[in-house]
Amino acid sequence: xxxxxxxxxxxxxxxxxxxxxxxxxxxxxxxxxxxxxxxxxxxxxxxxxxxxxxxxxxxxxxxxxxxxxxxxxxxxxxxxxxxxxxxxxxxxxxxxxxxxxxxxxxxxxxxxxxxxxxxxxxxxxxxxxxxxxxxxxxxxxxxxxxxxxxxxxxxxxxxxxxxxxxxxxxxxxxxxxxxxxxxxxxxxxxxxxxxxxxxxxxxxxxxxxxxxxxxxxxxxxxxxxxxxxxxxxxxxxxxxxxxxxxxxxxxxxxxxxxxxxxxxxxxxxxxxxxxxxxxxxxxxxxxxxxxxxxxxxxxxxxxxxxxxxxxxxxxxxxxxxxxxxxxxxxxxxxxxxxxxxxxxxxxxxxxxxxxxxxxxxxxxxxxxxxxxxxxxxxxxxxxxxxxxxxxxxxxx
Amino acid sequence: xxxxxxxxxxxxxxxxxxxxxxxxxxxxxxxxxxxxxxxxxxxxxxxxxxxxxxxxxxxxxxxxxxxxxxxxxxxxxxxxxxxxxxxxxxxxxxxxxxxxxxxxxxxxxxxxxxxxxxxxxxxxxxxxxxxxxxxxxxxxxxxxxxxxxxxxxxxxxxxxxxxxxxxxxxxxxxxxxxxxxxxxxxxxxxxxxxxxxxxxxxxxxxxxxxxxxxxxxxxxxxxxxxxxxxxxxxxxxxxxxxxxxxxxxxxxxxxxxxxxxxxxxxxxxxxxxxxxxxxxxxxxxxxxxxxxxxxxxxxxxxxxxxxxxxxxxxxxxxxxxxxxxxxxxxxxxxxxxxxxxxxxxxxxxxxxxxxxxxxxxxxxxxxxxxxxxxxxxxxxxxxxxxxxxxxxxxxx
Numbered sequence: 132x133x134x135x136x137x138x139x140x141x142x143x144x145x146x147x148x149x150x151x152x153x154x155x156x157x158x159x160x161x162x163x164x165x166x167x168x169x170x171x172x173x174x175x176x177x178x179x180x181x182x183x184x185x186x187x188x189x190x191x192x193x194x195x196x197x198x199x200x201x202x203x204x205x206x207x208x209x210x211x212x213x214x215x216x217x218x219x220x221x222x223x224x225x226x227x228x229x230x231x232x233x234x235x236x237x238x239x240x241x242x243x244x245x246x247x248x249x250x251x252x253x254x255x256x257x258x259x260x261x262x263x264x265x266x267x268x269x270x271x272x273x274x275x276x277x278x279x280x281x282x283x284x285x286x287x288x289x290x291x292x293x294x295x296x297x298x299x300x301x302x303x304x305x306x307x308x309x310x311x312x313x314x315x316x317x318x319x320x321x322x323x324x325x326x327x328x329x330x331x332x333x334x335x336x337x338x339x340x341x342x343x344x345x346x347x348x349x350x351x352x353x354x355x356x357x358x359x360x361x362x363x364x365x366x367x368x369x370x371x372x373x374x375x376x377x378x379x380x381x382x383x384x385x386x387x388x389x390x391x392x393x394x395x396x397x398x399x400x401x402x403x404x405x406x407x408x409x410x411x412x413x414x415x416x417x418x419x420x421x422x423x424x425x426x427x428x429x430x431x432x433x434x435x436x437x438x439x440x441x442x443x444x445x446x447x448x449x450x451x452x453x454x455x456x457x458x459x460x461x462x463x464x465x466x467x468x469x470x471x472x473x474x475x476x477x478x479x480x481x482x483x484x485x486x487x488x489x490x491x492x493x494x495x496x497x498x499x500x501x502x503x504x505x506x507x508x509x510x511x512x513x514x515x516x517x518x519x520x521x522x523x524x525x526x527x
Numbered sequence: 528x529x530x531x532x533x534x535x536x537x538x539x540x541x542x543x544x545x546x547x548x549x550x551x552x553x554x555x556x557x558x559x560x561x562x563x564x565x566x567x568x569x570x571x572x573x574x575x576x577x578x579x580x581x582x583x584x585x586x587x588x589x590x591x592x593x594x595x596x597x598x599x600x601x602x603x604x605x606x607x608x609x610x611x612x613x614x615x616x617x618x619x620x621x622x623x624x625x626x627x628x629x630x631x632x633x634x635x636x637x638x639x640x641x642x643x644x645x646x647x648x649x650x651x652x653x654x655x656x657x658x659x660x661x662x663x664x665x666x667x668x669x670x671x672x673x674x675x676x677x678x679x680x681x682x683x684x685x686x687x688x689x690x691x692x693x694x695x696x697x698x699x700x701x702x703x704x705x706x707x708x709x710x711x712x713x714x715x716x717x718x719x720x721x722x723x724x725x726x727x728x729x730x731x732x733x734x735x736x737x738x739x740x741x742x743x744x745x746x747x748x749x750x751x752x753x754x755x756x757x758x759x760x761x762x763x764x765x766x767x768x769x770x771x772x773x774x775x776x777x778x779x780x781x782x783x784x785x786x787x788x789x790x791x792x793x794x795x796x797x798x799x800x801x802x803x804x805x806x807x808x809x810x811x812x813x814x815x816x817x818x819x820x821x822x823x824x825x826x827x828x829x830x831x832x833x834x835x836x837x838x839x840x841x842x843x844x845x846x847x848x849x850x851x852x853x854x855x856x857x858x859x860x861x862x863x864x865x866x867x868x869x870x871x872x873x874x875x876x877x878x879x880x881x882x883x884x885x886x887x888x889x890x891x892x893x894x895x896x897x898x899x900x901x902x903x904x905x906x907x908x909x910x911x912x913x914x915x916x917x918x919x920x921x922x923x
Contacts, residue, residue, distance in 0.1 A: 359764040359767075364755070371755075398755060402756070404793055404796055404797040405794050409793045411814050414811055415811045418810075421805060421807075
């Protein structure tokens with residue numbers, strides 16, 4: 132009789148927040164960037180995607196016809212070019228493995244059933260696509276028992292979502308833009324593992340945006356097409372930031388890490404403002420977070436915190452564990468009431484004085500929750516399957 | 528007996544709002560800019576400085592010892608390098624005239640008493656230094672009966688305040704950055720008189736800033752010193768904007784005028800955001816004004832309005848008289864209650880629909896007054912002396 136076993140593989144994947152930003156595609160179809168970028172992978176205990184990939188010759192799978200994806204309990208469309216590109220590339224690799232060893236089951240011919248969940252609210256406005264595609268690719272690669280290295284898998288994840296290629300590694304990760312037209316050299320590599328500089332912490336200030344801004348995918352192409360300043364960023368600013376940032380990470384030089392992080396975020400948002408029509412991701416609350424970080428550093432007499440902003444108003448503040456008191460203390464003294472405090476940052480009335488009234492007021496009004504986390508590991512294999520041995524999604 | 532006559536000369540001078548921005552000095556002492564700029568001179572019926580320059584050998588003048596300046600009724604310090612540079616340059620020119628004609632009174636040896644008034648609230652946050660120094664220089668030049676042309680006087684006004692050199696002309700004015708180290712070729716010239724394109728109107732949306740931003744004089748030097756994108760602006764972006772803008776003005780092509788105006792404002796604020804630490808002049812209300820102009824143009828199906836922002840949150844919206852209905856109508860429908868409406872823009876409920884609720888709400892909350900004006904003339908000689916024949920300031 133036919134093999135009706137349900138093949139399963141489950142993995143987690145982390146979120147990453149860039150300190151040298153990805154903004155601009157030289158090839159939109161292949162997600163080839165106009166510049167290299169570098170990010171810090173965040174701990175999965177706070178932010179992670181859990182994905183189970185399954186396939187089977189069982190009737191219920193055959194019945195579904197095509198590949199399916201269940202995201203946070205909701206059926207999700209997989210017909211998009213990006214998802215299809217990932218499925219196709221992974222199946223091709225599996226088919227090659229099967230061709231080399233005819234004794235292996237022909238999983239590449241079976242429909243995929245993928246179930247995935249995030250442990251953080253989508254409402255947080257954190258780019259979940261990076262963790263999502265990294266988990267999708269890693270889970271299917273495990274299901275197919277592919278021999279590919281994380282760097283090779285990053286080439287596939289990149290086609291799902293550019294920044295996803297950085298989420299296949301933990302710690303400090305660079306996405307090398309590459310030069311080849313087929314994108315085969317545009318991949319991620321680990322600059323340093325989390326263990327090399329484990330003291331790195333990140334406080335996410337979730338800012339409720341009045342309105343969703345332009346999507347990063349279309350926004351970055353508008354910048355490439357219309358910003359008169361953008362060329363200078365990709366030709367000179369980013370290459371210098373990449374070199375300085377990698378040296379800072381290897382030297383565990385936080386002051387330098389912080390300066391490049393803040394300068395690169397400023398440069399990225401400057402090119403957005405120079406786009407025509409202009410793109411504004413930061414709002415007055417975001418700007419208050421910038422002033423708060425500047426005030427915290429001024430009060431400390433040294434650089435203890437760095438701000439960075441992605442394609443939205445949320446602020447991510449990097450700092451070192453040893454400075455948690457002064458950094459978290461100042462924020463918790465005005466944001467102690469909002470959800471998300473962990474790691475026992477005790478509100479400190481004293482450090483509230485660090486911020487001027489307008490800044491404190493803007494943050495108090497505009498920050499809806501905080502997420503206190505730090506540098507973390509890459510995708511981790513899990514036995515917490517979201518699909519049972521019967522092939523049905525597990526009720527949770 | 529000694530001549531105790533009080534010599535007087537009075538002039539007005541206009542405000543100008545740049546459409547290609549001045550930002551960056553290559554020589555801070557001489558106010559030599561890193562790039563050329565271009566502005567529209569605004570009508571003095573709405574915004575002007577009135578200045579009377581006097582000098583005399585009368586005892587009360589001798590008693591004051593040094594030169595004095597009364598600004599809006601308050602004694603103002605004239606010991607600053609910029610004001611002194613203007614006084615010195617003008618005295619030197621007068622001395623040369625006296626040397627050539629010994630029969631002339633030796634006004635260059637007498638203390639100056641200058642009295643000046645603005646017809647608009649300083650609270651409006653409109654750069655009054657341009658009108659102020661242009662009036663100061665023009666009034667003293669008239670007092671001294673100097674033969675200098677406006678372009679020659681712009682060299683002196685420039686040393687008082689860079690943008691002041693553009694306020695010595697009416698209409699559409701370019702400040703050529705020049706190349707010489709002594710700045711003798713960094714002067715203003717008229718691109719076109721107001722009469723060549725008299726339909727140009729300007730609506731100033733006065734936004735009450737929560738806090739005064741960094742001064743433009745120090746801010747621009749921080750940008751020059753720290754922005755990685757700034758060089759691209761002065762080497763390529765501005766030269767192209769200057770050429771396109773001058774052609775648009777000569778062709779009276781509003782769509783092109785508007786696009787360059789908006790792009791250049793975006794580029795300028797982008798370099799501010801790229802400054803380290805970042806400089807933010809625009810706030811959420813300013814950004815709402817940007818969205819409002821975009822919505823008005825979209826609703827009109829063509830470009831009928833252009834936004835521009837100087838070193839502050841105020842928006843200046845340029846439009847043509849023929850489009851006053853659609854432009855003013857939309858703004859007055861939500862801002863009809865604030866001070867400053869002139870030119871009979873009737874609130875139009877219909878056009879309120881042009882703006883989405885968030886934009887309309889931000890403007891309604893953040894705009895404290897409007898100033899409706901248009902392109903205007905340069906400095907005008909006046910008999911409305913602010914100093915009497917007795918040498919005493921006129922009580923008003």
